[in-house]
Amino acid sequence: MAVHFSGDELAKRRAATCRAMIDRGLDGLLMFRQESMFYLTGYDTFGYVFFQCLYLGADGRMTLLTRAPDLRQAQNTSVLEDIRVWVDRDGVDPTVDLRDILEEHGAKGSKLGVELEAYGLTGRNWQLLSDTLDGFCRTEDASDLVSRQRVVKSEAELVYVRRAAELADAALEAAWQTTGAGAFEGDILAAMQSVMFAGGGDYPGNDHVIASGRDALLVRYFSGRRHLDADDQLTLEFAGSWRHYHACLMRLIRIGKPQERQAHMYATCQEALDDVMTTLKPGQTMGTVFDAHARVFDQAGYREHRLNACGYSLGTTFAPNWMDWPMFYADNPVEIEPGMVFFLHMILADSTADLGASLGETVVVTETGCERLTKCSLELVVK
Numbered sequence: 001m002a003v004h005f006s007g008d009e010l011a012k013r014r015a016a017t018c019r020a021m022i023d024r025g026l027d028g029l030l031m032f033r034q035e036s037m038f039y040l041t042g043y044d045t046f047g048y049v050f051f052q053c054l055y056l057g058a059d060g061r062m063t064l065l066t067r068a069p070d071l072r073q074a075q076n077t078s079v080l081e082d083i084r085v086w087v088d089r090d091g092v093d094p095t096v097d098l099r100d101i102l103e104e105h106g107a108k109g110s111k112l113g114v115e116l117e118a119y120g121l122t123g124r125n126w127q128l129l130s131d132t133l134d135g136f137c138r139t140e141d142a143s144d145l146v147s148r149q150r151v152v153k154s155e156a157e158l159v160y161v162r163r164a165a166e167l168a169d170a171a172l173e174a175a176w177q178t179t180g181a182g183a184f185e186g187d188i189l190a191a192m193q194s195v196m197f198a199g200g201g202d203y204p205g206n207d208h209v210i211a212s213g214r215d216a217l218l219v220r221y222f223s224g225r226r227h228l229d230a231d232d233q234l235t236l237e238f239a240g241s242w243r244h245y246h247a248c249l250m251r252l253i254r255i256g257k258p259q260e261r262q263a264h265m266y267a268t269c270q271e272a273l274d275d276v277m278t279t280l281k282p283g284q285t286m287g288t289v290f291d292a293h294a295r296v297f298d299q300a301g302y303r304e305h306r307l308n309a310c311g312y313s314l315g316t317t318f319a320p321n322w323m324d325w326p327m328f329y330a331d332n333p334v335e336i337e338p339g340m341v342f343f344l345h346m347i348l349a350d351s352t353a354d355l356g357a358s359l360g361e362t363v364v365v366t367e368t369g370c371e372r373l374t375k376c377s378l379e380l381v382v383k
Contacts, residue, residue, distance in 0.1 A: 002077045003042035004243045009156055010079055013149070014040050014060060020145055021058045027110035028057040029142055030098075032118035034318040036146040037064075038244065043078035045070050046319065048120035051086070051094045055101060063101050065094065095125070095132040102137065113142025119320065147325045151313055152339040157245065158364065161314070161341050165247035165362055165373035167240030170195045172249050172376045179253050180383045181230040185210050192238060202241040205322030209237035209250075216252070217349040217356040219307075231256040235356055237345070244316040248343040249374050250360025254382045261350070265302070265357035266380045269346035272296040273359055273378070276310065276344050280363065280370045286332035293328070293346065302348050311344040314362060340365045341373075 003010075017040060021029055031054040037043045040056065043064070052066040063082040064074055074083050084101060086094035102108070112133075116126065133139060153161060171192040178191040189210055207221035215222070216233040228234065232255035239246040252266060272293050279292040293310040297303065312327040326334045328342075345360035359378065363370040 002044065003079060004160070005042060005156055007079060009154065010040060010042060014056065014062075016149055017056060017146060018058050018060055020149065021056075021113065021142075024113065024142070024145070025111060026058065026113045026140075026142065028055060028102075028105070028107055029113045029145060030055055030115065030139075031146070032115045032121035033143075033146065034120060035150065035316055035324075036115060037078075038316055038318070039146060039150050041078040041080050043074050043080060044244070045073045045077070047073065048118075048318070051125050052120065053098055054080075055098075055105065057105055057107070061105060063105070065098050065101060093128055093132070095129040098129070099132050099136055107137055109137060111138045111140070113145055114139050115143045115146075116141045117143035119318075144325070150315055151325065152337055153315065153341055153364070154339075157315070158339070158341075160243045160245040161247055161362075161364065162373055164201070164240040164242040164245050165375075167196045167199050167201045167242060168238065168247045168249045168362070169240075169374050169376050170199060171238060171240060172236070172251065175236055175251075176253065176381055176383070179228065179234060179255065181228060181232070181255055183228045185212065185225040185228070188234075192236075196240055200242070202244055203319075204239040204241040204246060205244075205317040205319055208239075209235065211235045214354045217351060217354070219347060219349075219358075228255050233262070233356060235358055237358070237360060239314075239322050241322075244318065246314045246317065246322045247362040247373055248314060248322065248345075248360060249362070249376065250345050250347070250358045252356060252358050252380065254380060256382075258380065258382065259353075259355065261353060262355045262357060263380065264300075265305075265348045265350070265355060266359065268296060268300045268302060269348060269357050269359040270378055271300075272310075272346040273344060273361065276346070277363065277370055277372075280336060280342070280344075280365065281368060282336055282338055282365060284336045286326055286328050286334045286336070287330055289336070290328040290330055290332065294330070297348065302350075305348045305350045307347050310346065311342050311360075314341045314343050336365055338365050338367050342370075
């Protein structure tokens with residue numbers, strides 16, 4: 001079986017989830033987030049693009065409702081034993097199958113939490129489910145119940161995060177070796193992906209960002225490739241992924257001598273990262289960490305060129321993105337705890353001068369501060 005954690009580890013996670021349900025007065029949880037299913041059972045699939053639901057009762061009983069292509073997927077990658085299949089046919093409503101399962105579990109008249117914030121639960125499917133459960137049971141949004149549990153990583157999880165960081169470092173080294181005047185962006189991406197897949201890594205939760213020229217100010221993937229000029233700038237934002245656990249890096253690579261302003265922008269990113277890492281420790285809030293980032297950029301005169309967030313949690317996430325809860329932004333009250341893993345990104349985009357600067361690292365919170373998991377140089381690399 002392709003289950004990446006011990007049965008005891010998964011059982012502890014489910015027991016903690018059940019306790020959290022009871023504390024909220026919930027009798028069960030309807031999970032639509034693939035991250036929750038993977039975290040609690042090992043179930044690994046991209047079949048969440050269709051209707052599927054994992055029910056976990058406060059008593060610990062579980063039933064997965066999914067489609068036929070994911071029956072063996074669940075059998076081979078999870079500890080689930082009760083797996084039901086809804087049948088594809090014209091006009092089918094799988095929410096009726098789910099209600100029947102809930103009735104078997106004695107959930108009629110109960111109070112159930114639902115993961116409404118889930119890519120696997122479309123608005124249409126939620127409307128169907130809401131109509132089907134109307135009068136059958138009470139529901140409330142419990143999208144954060146498992147997510148809050150997942151944010152602090154166990155020692156077993158940190159082993160995977162550290163391996164993901166090693167893959168990310170290897171990919172950045174490959175990018176540095178491949179980048180230069182005339183280099184093709186497709187070759188740079190291929191070199192990065194090659195070392196990660198050869199190292200046993202996974203596809204990351206979202207596309208890698210690669211952009212050059214005036215597009216180096218962008219922080220999203222877009223389609224199209226170009227060859228680098230002798231005077232150019234390249235932005236890379238990517239993740240190493242191991243067993244779906246992520247470690248991200250972000251870098252500006254300069255082709256040709258950088259302008260004085262761009263060199264200063266990058267140096268300010270280094271200063272901001274240093275201040276953020278100094279601030280990031282148990283007992284601080286996410287908002288306080290963001291303030292450290294903003295203070296450095298604003299004092300350097302870059303207020304209009306910075307973003308309104310400077311990073312987010314990382315863990316086991318599935319497409320379409322690797323970003324996890326919570327995020328660093330102003331006044332975020334979430335308290336930092338040991339075992340949390342974060343991607344810290346310092347980003348400046350000067351659209352007037354068409355200059356970008358970016359520096360991003362993955363860290364784990366320790367008992368006294370934070371530790372860089374990625375080890376590549378923080379200096380501006382000029383090719």
